[in-house]
Amino acid sequence: MLRKRIAALALAAVMACTAVVPAVAAGTSAPAAQALAEDNALVAIRIEATDNAVYGSPVNVTIRATPEDTQYIAVVLGVSGEAKGFVTLLLPEKVRILLELIPLPNSMAADPANTTNFNLYRYLKQLIDGNDVSVLIRVAEELTALMAVLQYYVPALQNVVTGMNSALELIRRYLPEGLVTHIYMDEQPVDSGSYVAGAVTLNKGDVNTGGLAIFKVARKSEGVRQYWSQQTPAAMTVEEAQNFDFSAVVEVDGAILQNPRVSYTYKKKGGFLGLGGQTTSEPPTEPGEYTQTAVVEGNYTTQNISRSFTITG
16 A cells, blocks of 8 residues: 555656756755755764753754755654653755655645645655654655655755665664654654754765764653542541542642543551561552552652551451
8 A cells, every 4th residue: 555655656746846847946946956965075963952941841952064054854862751752853944945845736635624735845744743663664765765766856855865764774773672652753852851862964975073962851840749639537448448539639830630640559567567568559458557659750740649548347
């Protein structure tokens, strides 16, 4: 199915490009092609992210290239915390404009209500956004083959193909095998955790002196609190324990968070001096003395809360 779809895209794109290339070649495409086909050079790509970034506030990853007109594809990978598995490809404006110059049939748009000026950039974003990286790799390999056809009409796409292949190699190198991933194009990081970012130049002969960048988005703690949904009595029966709500409520900036990430532990008192008791993550329903602790997880953090209660026989 994928090969048939790509073949159809190739035919449609070739027909579309045949009609528009003369105008493009005389207009915007020529400077773009020239910018993407510079002589080999020593380039430096610096990647920066918002300082002291916190979940819930805008996070902006910016790329500074020297020389300024160096073209690249930047890759941002989430490697820990809630960010783990997030991947985004960041394209410079000239590359994005180049892809937008290649029109495609409106019938190829996933959303029939949003087909105005449908082009190769929007088609790539449509294919990539939200998918697992393994899907991107398979699709991108087909698209690079398609670009090899399109480069006959738009020569500058050869450098985009080279950059896409290099970006895929970077993803394969740093993502843990078997990790569930979600990849996007031109989307900024959101979730808390640690990120690794790198960039590849589109001119195959350029020597990139820029290294990897590492940055972190902290979990939100300001304005976050938790409390028990229901207060425990001094003692409860087994039947009462089976119907008791042991959960905690999490508030963020005064609003109750729906479906919060909270982990619970229940430690049963036992053994000498109460030591050596069993610990479980499931609410207890057997007689004994227990201590419950709630820990907020995910993109939020706040002080842990604990309480003790007794279940009678």
